[in-house]
Amino acid sequence: MDEESTRAVDEPGTGHVDGVWLAGCQRISLALAGNRLTRWLWLPLGRRLRQFWAGRVGREQPARLFGNQRIQAHLGEQIDAGIFWFGFPPEDRPALEALVATLPPDAVVLDVGANIGAFALPLAAAARRGVVHAFEPATATVQRLRRHLQLNGLDNVVVNHCAVSDRTGTLSLWIPADEWKGRLFNSGRTSVHVGRQQQGWQEESVPCLRLDDYVAGQSLQRVDAIKIDVEGAELDVLEGARELLTRFRPVVVMELNAGPLRAAGRSVADVLAFWRSLDYRVGMIAASGRVHWGRLPRDSQRHQNICCAPAA
Template sequence: MSIYSLIAEKLQYFSPSFYKERFFKKLKGLNRENILERRVEPELLWIKDYLSENDVYMDIGANVGAYLYQLENKLQHQNIYAFEPNQKLYKRLKRIFPAVYTLPLALSDENTFAEFKVPVMNGKKIHSRGTLQTKLREEGESASEIHKVKVTRLDDWAELEDFTRLNFIKIDVEGNELHTLRGAKKTLQKFKPTIMVEIEQRHHEEPGWNIISEVENWGFEAHYLDRNSFNLEKLTKNLIEAQNSENVKQYTEYINNIIFVPAK
């Protein structure tokens, strides 16, 4: 890391608000005309229009906080819940989003403590790729760092918290999707929120469509965000099978965020 980057990173401790605006500068003034040239997920723009100001939003695998940044001035802070088990990212989120209810938990299908892997690529720890799937190897991964994290089922957490409403849930858990979803099944069927899950075949040995089919059997329909119309379109097995992980940063072509809406 360069000296300039080190100084910039230290800003989060001395001026969290300034650091936040600098870090998320790509998201400022985001619109349909510039979103692809800025190389950010189109769903980051869509979600602001999709949600209403009184909606309850849950971010599982909040990571660096891009979706929190997009929504913190749209939703009421007491209605935003973020889960991030990586201690480095969790502490950073607490500093730059102090009004958001952020928890240092991994969500899966059991209540336990588990190993959490941070891959090392090109000699650098990539905290944004952390996963409970410790056997998963990223392309270019040369080593890894293992941490112990607390794991819980969303169903159990929601019951303990006496959770009463949920409108949208975003899940980005680097290969642990099905375990996280199964641990949340009761909550999802009770509140019937819109569910956005990152599902990529490169993270799975079994077909990704199997995960999608299981969630559809719970009473949801799978869609994706059309990059031209910004409307939700019905997802097909052929479209999923046609995805190529080599296009992961080609947001006009690559579909990795599967959006489930309650079946009518």
């Protein structure tokens, strides 16, 4: 860790001693997570360390993605903590590796559900002669995304403060209230379907658009890859992107979670049927980042990352 980062970590708001312990724990965790021989043994144990510090540090801390992009991490936030302790949220690292492996240096990528930039930052660095179009609807989150892009001097990311759906207009976004004092909070659960009119969720009215309309409005001549993480709204996004999927045939990496899909009145089977209708093949992304094309996601599973590519 550089001198500036160490000095910042030494002042977490819980005292100098805690700061020294935090910096030491981070160095050990990143070393174990960065070694292929120790990574998968360390990750379940490291989650306990992540939880321990979640409620002890109030200030944001400097952290680096494994591609060396910088962020300001809040250790009580699940995505931030995954970057601070492991270099990337461990549940999604294989999906990023699978996606980056497909990108040419001048790739055009759509990041739907960009959050604070965990995917957008390394994708923009990998496609330095290309462009990443990032879509994030939550106001507080998109502000952090812009700050992280500025921090890294990345000028090849177009930030769109909006939701992506099967229509253009406005919709209600449901954001989990940050009431998880002393344990991890996950703003990545923000959804247009989950949490609707439930206690503990805050409503925000946001603009929404169809990807087909966006591509036409931007006069894009290619789309090489799409990443989708939208907590149950996957088919809303896909149904608004039929034209670009048919025309450009991009590789798509997406997260599926049976619970949010059910909240939207959908299922994993519905998503698979959509891809079959476009003559795409679907495979599960393994922990190694390899895509197992013969293995399909199931409605009984929770967090699943899949890769979708043209069958031809």
